[in-house]
Amino acid sequence: MKYGFALFGAGRIGQIHARNLAAHADAQLLHVVDLSAEAAQRLAGATGAKVSETHVALADPAVHAILIASSTDTHAELIQAGARAGKAIFCEKPLDLDIARAQHSLAVAAQAKVLLALGFNRRHDPAFRRLRREIAAGRVGAVEVVSITSRDPSPPPPTYVARSGGLFRDMMIHDLDMARWLLGEEPTTVYARGSALVDPAIGAAGDIDTAVVVLETASGRLCQITNSRRCAYGYDQRIEVFGSAGLVRADNVPATTVETAGTDGFTRDPALPFFLERYAAAYRHELDEFLQALRGAPAQIATGEDGLRALQLADAAQHSLESRAAVSI
Amino acid sequence: MKYGFALFGAGRIGQIHARNLAAHADAQLLHVVDLSAEAAQRLAGATGAKVSETHVALADPAVHAILIASSTDTHAELIQAGARAGKAIFCEKPLDLDIARAQHSLAVAAQAKVLLALGFNRRHDPAFRRLRREIAAGRVGAVEVVSITSRDPSPPPPTYVARSGGLFRDMMIHDLDMARWLLGEEPTTVYARGSALVDPAIGAAGDIDTAVVVLETASGRLCQITNSRRCAYGYDQRIEVFGSAGLVRADNVPATTVETAGTDGFTRDPALPFFLERYAAAYRHELDEFLQALRGAPAQIATGEDGLRALQLADAAQHSLESRAAVSI
Amino acid sequence: MKYGFALFGAGRIGQIHARNLAAHADAQLLHVVDLSAEAAQRLAGATGAKVSETHVALADPAVHAILIASSTDTHAELIQAGARAGKAIFCEKPLDLDIARAQHSLAVAAQAKVLLALGFNRRHDPAFRRLRREIAAGRVGAVEVVSITSRDPSPPPPTYVARSGGLFRDMMIHDLDMARWLLGEEPTTVYARGSALVDPAIGAAGDIDTAVVVLETASGRLCQITNSRRCAYGYDQRIEVFGSAGLVRADNVPATTVETAGTDGFTRDPALPFFLERYAAAYRHELDEFLQALRGAPAQIATGEDGLRALQLADAAQHSLESRAAVSI
Amino acid sequence: MKYGFALFGAGRIGQIHARNLAAHADAQLLHVVDLSAEAAQRLAGATGAKVSETHVALADPAVHAILIASSTDTHAELIQAGARAGKAIFCEKPLDLDIARAQHSLAVAAQAKVLLALGFNRRHDPAFRRLRREIAAGRVGAVEVVSITSRDPSPPPPTYVARSGGLFRDMMIHDLDMARWLLGEEPTTVYARGSALVDPAIGAAGDIDTAVVVLETASGRLCQITNSRRCAYGYDQRIEVFGSAGLVRADNVPATTVETAGTDGFTRDPALPFFLERYAAAYRHELDEFLQALRGAPAQIATGEDGLRALQLADAAQHSLESRAAVSI
DSSP states (O other), rough: OEEEEEEOOOOOOHHHHHHHHHHOTTEEEEEEEEHHHHHHHHHHHHHOOOOOHHHHHOOTTTEEEEEEOOGGGHHHHHHHHHHHHEEEEEHHHHHHEEEEEEEHHHHHHEEEEEEEEOGGGGGGGGGHHHHHHHHHHTTTTTEEEEEEEEEEESOOOOHHHHTTTOOOIIIIHHHHHHHHHHSSOEEEEEEEEEEESSOOOHHHTOOSEEEEEEETTTTOOOOEEEESSOOTOOEEEEEEEEETTEEEEOOBBSOOOEEEEEETTTEEBOOOOSSHHHHHHHHHHHHHHHHHHHTTSSSOEEEEHHHHHHHHHHHHHHHHHHHHHSOOO | EEEEEEEESHHHHHHHHHHHHHHHHTTEEEEEOOSSSHHHHHHHHHTTTEOOHHHHHOOOOOOOOEESSSSGGHHHHHHHHHTTTOOOOEEESSSSEEEEEHHHHHHHHHHHHEEEEOOOOOGHHHHHHHHHHHHHHHTSEEEEEEEEEEEEOOOHHHHHHHHHHHOOOOOOIIHHHHHHHHSSEEEEEEEEEEOOOOOOHHHHHHHOOOEEEEEEEETOOOOEEEEOOOOOOSSSEEEEEETTTTTEEOOOOOOOOOOOEEEEEEEEEEEESHHHHHHHHHHHHHHHHHHHHHHHHHHEEHHHHHHHHHHHHHHHHHHHHTTTTTTTO | EEEEEEEEOSSHHHHHHHHHHOOOTTTEEEEEOOHHHHHHHHHHHHTTEEEOOOOHHHHHTOOOEEEEEEEEGGHHHHHHHHHHHOOEEEEOOOOOOHHHHHHHHHHHHHHOOOOOEOGGGGGGGGHHHHHHHHHHHTTTTTTTEEEEEEESSSOOHHHHHHHTOHHIIIIHHHHHHHHHHHHHHEEEEEEEEEEEOOOOHHHTTTSSSSSEEEEEEEOOOEEEEEESOOOOTOEEEEEEEEEETTEEOOOOOOOOEEEEEEEEEEEEOOOOHHHHHTTTTHHHHHHHHHHHHTOOOOOOOOOHHHHHHHHHHHHHHHHHHHHOOOOOO | OOOOEEOOOOOOHHHHHHHHHHHHEEEEEEEEEEEEHHHHHHHHHHHOOOEHHHHHHOTTEEEEEEEEOOOGHHHHHHHHHHHTOEEEEESSOSSSSSSSHHHHHHHHHHHHTOEEEEGGGGOOOOOHHHHHHHHTTTSSSSSEEEEEEESSSOOHHHHHHHHOHHIIIIIHHHHHHHHHHHHSSSSSEEEEEEOOOSSHHHHTOOOOOEEEEEEETTOEEEEEEEESOOTSSSOEEEEEETTEEEEEEOOBBBBEEEEETTOOOOOOOOOOOHHHHTTHHHHHHHHHHHHHHHHHHHOOEEEHHHHHHEEEEEEHHHHHHHHHHHHOO
16 A cells, blocks of 8 residues: 655755655655745656645645654644644654644644654664664673764854754754663753854854763763764764673764775775765665554654653753753753 | 666566666666566566567667666577667676677677677776776876675575586676776786685586686786685675775675674674675666666766677686686787 | 883882883883882892882982882872982872872972873873874864773772772873863863762772763863773773864774674674783883983973873862762863 | 894894894893894894804804894805704795705704794784684684785885895795695695886896786685785785685784874775884794794794795796796695
8 A cells, every 4th residue: 555645845855755755665745845836846746746735735635644844843833733634744853942832742643643753864774773773682781871973064054053943952852862762761861061163153143063962861871972063074973882791883884985095094985975875774764664653563763752852852951051060851 | 868678587687677777767667578477577567667578679669778687598699689670788797608609799789880788787886986986096006906806695506507607707707897997908818726615516517616817918917806606794895906006995895884892802794795785886877877878978888898808808717727727818 | 321210019000110111221120119028029020120118219329210100099108208309200190089189299299390200101102192193283173072982891899999089080080181181271171970880899889880071171172081990892992083174083902903704794803901901002102201301301291280180180070970060170 | 941042144134033032031142143243243232142153153052043034045054054053943034045955954954853943924923823723713614715915015126136036935935835824735736927017127137026826725725815016005914814604814904093084084004114013023923932942842833844835836936927827836
């Protein structure tokens, strides 16, 4: 059976999802909705969907699920409208920048008894999935310390920063989700430090572009996360999980395994440039899992609850940054 | 414009090409031809093509190109028939096991003035393409020694071996093409040693499963190639090019970058299992280049002539093995 | 000219220094002093020195320098006695567990105008020295984040823990010195979290065996340090320095470069077992630098002041751990 | 007990041995003999030995063993004189450039019943020793193919080349010994190709500077060796042993594990510059083993017979190069 989809948002991430839906044997992209008629038309044309308005897409009984990839400030409304229309929902992170609104969205979805999945793409990266399987298989013994390195290749434009909710809610939220997913316990304390070292405009906008965060769980497991909005050698995405019996880690992915050697030494490729390349497989697996969930089969999806927890951690980090104190959850 | 294709052969490699044709914006798979009606039907069904007989496919004016992925003994006849029908031709390696028949096929294609491309997939592997670009850019200076390691994960069944033409024509022919492609000069001498160390049945069939070959060019450049029909750690596909200014090499590709560490040390993934995985991107790029050539644009394709040269080197290696002497080309 | 030395402490680290002194062209080990007559005798015998009591060694005009490798609680007294005797002083870390006593030792040495060097061996590790040179050469641009991973192979005995001053003063003090040395600025804020996950006896003794610390400097540079008292894969000693133009890092050192490959993948050696192996070269270079300083030549030595600063950071980390709050320096 | 040594040859390799003898607890360097009185004096002075003439050194009853590190044309005479004087003999490779003279030296040593060890230093490299232990432990199953890469950083001066016996006897002889040592069977066929690509002066002198050799054993095991007299990225010394159950290999050794990352990718150190650095530990272990043999204990030494076999293989390679044909042993 093919599941019908309506896609909200025809931007960079919307396009990834649209192409993956179009190529998937069990999915059919029916509607594309975007404020920009041109963007919507281009994407609909390329994928065999039609351009629709929100109410039309939500009213279509052939639509089983909506995929929300529009700007963050539209997420809550679309989740709630989708839920009321009885559609399953896949929403890009974050749920919202406001905890209360996010909680309300979850409540509406719960009441409507619809599936609500959150787009934490890294959970579907083949390397990070392997980390989790190795942990589950006992390869590192009891988890003690998780270290996450996450650096974007270059800072977003100031206009984006202004609406982003800040580094913790916009960028580190992915790492905070990874931390929860790999620690095996909920963090109970958050401490964050950050600086605007990359771009003074980011600092002027009241945000940071470089950060270090420490999480602690009830049993004393620890996690350290470092973020930067700039990275000369590509999209730096590494995780190490240290435990009583050893270590498991995922390194960056290079474009090729080519290495040159000369008088200066041995040089290999930088990390893949950014998320479109690094997480191409993750986006496909993410869709597979969501379709599994639609079929009612066991599936590895991040839930709305996961989205809320990560947002709470991001809020706590922001609070810690501002108060210069550790924050309890 | 979409180019229409007829595919001959619905086996393992035919399926790769069929899927790539079906997914390509500029290609359309129209006919699938196979001795097994069931195999043809399954593949045609999955790709929106129809099952046809050879003469029907060749007579279809909507077919611009034929893709030959059937058994080696059918290649010559299909190339010649395709050429006479005025179709462009993409033929899997080898052209034929017999030099004279291969030469005749080339002559027929030349007379018909049709494009004849040979499926040396490794030329399209992103890592090996980088090797060649680095050499062209002068990164290693003058090329002096090329070292090629190529090991299959496990030996083919004895029935395959019997019809394969032997390790040199069946397996090493890829490496011989790589050698020509990277040395920048034609080999003039071939020396080969080989043994049946993996499977006694291969030795009983008069073939070898382990080999080392040395090539020399007129100016004294050297190449060493080693092959095995068995490899515990995956599909071992590595190339090193050494020159006056240094080295450039391509290592194996692992499934993930995950590494575990314990008392025994640090362990990372084996090489990708076999050619379907390792050369997935190469098969796609190969089709891109063939479509470029169809459009009359500059394209990186291996020609029928390349197929013939590699076959001559394989023949020379076989002759060297049997005579225990170096063979001049 | 040969510089005469008196060594205090014939334990594990005293033995390293004694052997390096004995092998050095410009040094001569004259006296070995230890509470254990047997240990002193064995080491003196092996190195051509004589067993002495403290006052004898300090009164010997042939002694230019004393090397203090005895237990921490003797450091202050020996520094002060050495300084009063006009000897140059090389003291193993830490200066003392008590800031006031450490400060007093520094004051006595300053008044006596004697050289006081501190044994932060990692500053002399060839890899870490390269890190600093690369930073100085601008290879990473402006330093933004320093990440230090430091894990001992196995926890010390409870008796040692009890007298150690705790993980921060005993173990992390090395990393805190590395942080100062590489950040290029003094840390102004310290936050520490820690747990007893390795050995309950360590927790029962009021100490921790697993820790994460965050440092921040005035200009907003950040440092994260993680420590564990247990590591399955050897002595884990890694540093990464991230800056505006890239990264420079030092990985662990394996015993050999041997790698095996089989169905499970590729396995290489664990890290060298512990500091005797990993820092063998560092101890030799450290002595070279101290002799340079004795000659009055420019030398890369850690000073008493460096020892005091690291101790202050360790104290702040301990205070942070206990108060669950960030601590300003 | 300390074994007394006389050293012949105060050049580069003689100096290594002299320093190792001087530092060894069980050895004592008594005499240094060299044509250059100045070189002999300098080395004797640095190591506490005295400068002697050959007959004096050989007549000294305190001399248990002679270490021959003088020029190749003196080896045979010194071995024979040493043997007649009843001294144990450690001789640097090669035994001689002439098989008959080498055989005669062996016969004289055998008749005198003295120990004759050959200085194949690579057998004592920690990494290569591990290769052999892993093979012995069955880690690769049955050995099938050995691949040896050996490249010097830069060509020797023409005067050296003229007296060297050619690349095979001077340089590849080490690799030929490694091949025998790792194959576990004697090679029965040798094929060699070579060119003068590095330095025309080498070609003009009738020698080559770039070579590839293939060895085959009676059971069909294969070995490929590649040599170059120039290597931009250091002293390239790598070995791979491939067998039925997998691979074991030893990679180059870098000066440090430091890696920098920037827009061009990740760059790590070149290989150690040359044999003094790469085989520093090997020379020490080699002496340990020789002293073991002197004591009559089981020891891993290369014998005169090993030296002869390697020389025969080198001769066969030279013969193959000149005849352009494979040569049987």
